[in-house]
Amino acid sequence: MTDLVRGVSSPYGRHRVLEPAGVLPQQAWRLDPDPRPWPDEVVVGVERLNLDAASFRQLRSEHGSGDAVRRAVLEIVTERGKMQNPVTGSGGMLLGTVRAAGPESPLGLRPGDRVASLVSLTLTPLRIDDGLASWDGTSEQVPCRGTAVLFGRSIAAVLPDDLPDALSLAVLDVCGAPALTDRVVREHGGSPAVCVLGGGGKSGSLSLVAARRAGAGRLVALVPTEAEAALVRRAGIAGEVVVADARDPVAVAEAVGAPVDVTVVCVDVPGCEHGAILATADGGTVVFFSMATSFSAAALGAEGLAADVRLLIGNGYVPGHASFALDLMRAEAGVRELFEARETARS
């Protein structure tokens, strides 16, 4: 398959790390995006990147125009062999078609399968071949021709036939959030009160319906504007919809009222840690899904507020998360309305 003399590949992709030596791909500064698969790898012909929301927001705010954002993304990928925002540390995911699968790949994918990667772009070797010529830099959905590599231990989902690609990609991008919300609400037991900060967004709306199905009692969606509140009310996915700036801790606590048992943070701007903690009752749990979360603000904030609250980093991997989230989308017309309204507003 290749004429290179090669060592043994690692299921975690260490063999693709160019610098610094010894780290795993996510920590690496630079990866080797060579589109020839090692025996346990899969190479994907990329059709679309979906940039992480916190990353895209940061890029837009730093670079301004769509053209400048496009150039910035291209420079990052060319220099690093992967798409990892140097400020937020986050990446996103991709959609494409399997081009080649090494004989020892355990992923069960075959050439021609249309897939979405469920591991972050921050650890995915990526080469862009079209200079992002078809992207105007104004949306986090990036049409793209190029190649990407999946490792033995990577995770990818074959795209379903019954949903539009863009919708599946949007769901899969955030599929860890509803799956972990489901688990946390079930672990809590009883009929816990749940609040989702950013309940009108993609991960937020899916987390709301996941919480309801997992047995949540009181179910509160916190959103930033009256317009978004109207959309969420119409979608019928929360028992209460309240409006507040999630970065203002006291405003959040006042809007939520009686502290809840589980708070899920799905707002992709910095500074939401303290509001989430204040909104949560002692003995409760905050799940941070936003990549804009600050570790120290969360840890020291809880300590400073003498809040005996469990603080969870939203691990994007929960077994079965992809099919769980796609099934929620199929079953919950209100969530689908919200997702489609976002797409329409954007185009």
Next chain:
Amino acid sequence: MTDLVRGVSSPYGRHRVLEPAGVLPQQAWRLDPDPRPWPDEVVVGVERLNLDAASFRQLRSEHGSGDAVRRAVLEIVTERGKMQNPVTGSGGMLLGTVRAAGPESPLGLRPGDRVASLVSLTLTPLRIDDGLASWDGTSEQVPCRGTAVLFGRSIAAVLPDDLPDALSLAVLDVCGAPALTDRVVREHGGSPAVCVLGGGGKSGSLSLVAARRAGAGRLVALVPTEAEAALVRRAGIAGEVVVADARDPVAVAEAVGAPVDVTVVCVDVPGCEHGAILATADGGTVVFFSMATSFSAAALGAEGLAADVRLLIGNGYVPGHASFALDLMRAEAGVRELFEARETARS
């Protein structure tokens, strides 16, 4: 008590925030360190600051000489009215004597009580009166004359009579770690295998003995050098002591061997997230106590490794944490040896 016209104070100290308006003290850029107490406040005459380990390490690496570190700390406190490292976001704690307690303070402290603050310096209004003249900038223990303010909802511990102040302060600085380790190990049930990264340090050694008392089965301490391994072995606080660089994920996983159920991260350098995740079995828990932890590296690392591991931010507040940690120190001669060896090595 004061001739100022004042509004209503907040138990969280919002009334001390000068800028930006509306945030809580930990998020604030600048606090008002005026040493006159509001009705629910306590003012402490400061004797010593204990800088957070990650913060002190960063200051030393950025500024080099002790003199330059001293100037940097003085500048931060003068400008911001609190000690918060702008790079790490972390602070530390303080020791002092209660100077005045407002009539509505709920903390139960009286003038003359010797106390340590158990809320972070990042949210504690602080004024330094001696220019840090007695500190040479080469240790995180900072002798200091000045004043600090505790709010209604702050937490402080009266220093015990039976332990030296420096030892009590060192214990109280990290008392959240053993208390949360105790809780996580008990919640796991059975006799879980536990690994502490940085098991020779202050929070690490206390977490090891807390894990053992909470019912841990296999108990592994991971330390960076053979010299430290010898100290930990002599202290007798772990079943196994292994040597590896905690920043090298594969080295950590190899040193630990069979993945453990609970991993506690007590290493105050960046880049330990992936090793901790790789060392932990699916269904297990990683508790991150280091302020050098990166939220995105932890979240995306677990996702990228397809690791179904619960990731906990080490909340520094657990009810009863101060007396729990002081009792561990009294009962565990091995831990006390390690603490005293650190002090001796430093002086």
